[in-house]
Amino acid sequence: MSGLHEQFMGIPSPTDVLTFPLDADAAGNITAGEIYVCVPEARRRAKSRGIDPKREVLLYALHGMLHLLGYDDRTRGDYRIMHRTEDLILTELGLGPVFAPPARRKHSTGATRMTAKKGAKPR
Numbered sequence: 001m002s003g004l005h006e007q008f009m010g011i012p013s014p015t016d017v018l019t020f021p022l023d024a025d026a027a028g029n030i031t032a033g034e035i036y037v038c039v040p041e042a043r044r045r046a047k048s049r050g051i052d053p054k055r056e057v058l059l060y061a062l063h064g065m066l067h068l069l070g071y072d073d074r075t076r077g078d079y080r081i082m083h084r085t086e087d088l089i090l091t092e093l094g095l096g097p098v099f100a101p102p103a104r105r106k107h108s109t110g111a112t113r114m115t116a117k118k119g120a121k122p123r
Contacts, residue, residue, distance in 0.1 A: 001038040016041045017060040019067040035064030059098060062086055 006012045008020075016038055023032040037060045039053075046053040066082055073079040087097035 001036065001041065004036060014038060014041050016045065017064050019064040021068060030068050030070070033068040035061060035068070037061055037064070055095065058095075059086065059090070062089060 001018070002012065002014045004018055005015045008018065009015075018036045020034045020036070021030045021032075022034060024030050037057055039057060042056040042060060043053045046056040049056075063082075063086060066085060071078070071082045071085065073082045083099035087099050091097055
């Protein structure tokens with residue numbers, strides 16, 4: 001994951017998830033993509049937070065899917081919208097929110113995410 005992160009984002013360190021849009025329709029909507037989830041990173045972060053690593057991996061996969069659907073988290077406003085959407089989906093799945101204020105949540109992750117540059121393709 002460190003190699004992909006450096007190759008496509010220019011950051012020489014591991015990350016939790018990278019998303020690669022691979023194809024789009026005439027309107028620019030992504031129709032295919034790849035999501036790379038770093039399970040060792042999920043295990044490390046889950047252990048430090050005292051949560052189930054499966055929940056952390058699910059969060060990363062969900063985050064990548066939202067990127068493929070057009071969500072972004074580069075600005076403060078977009079970050080809030082994306083994480084609010086993740087909380088809504090996780091709550092609908094019966095897992096509860098991750099990013100809601102502490103008084104309203106049962107679990108915490110607080111992971112950082114990044115998306116590969118649009119059109120970038122892994123080797």
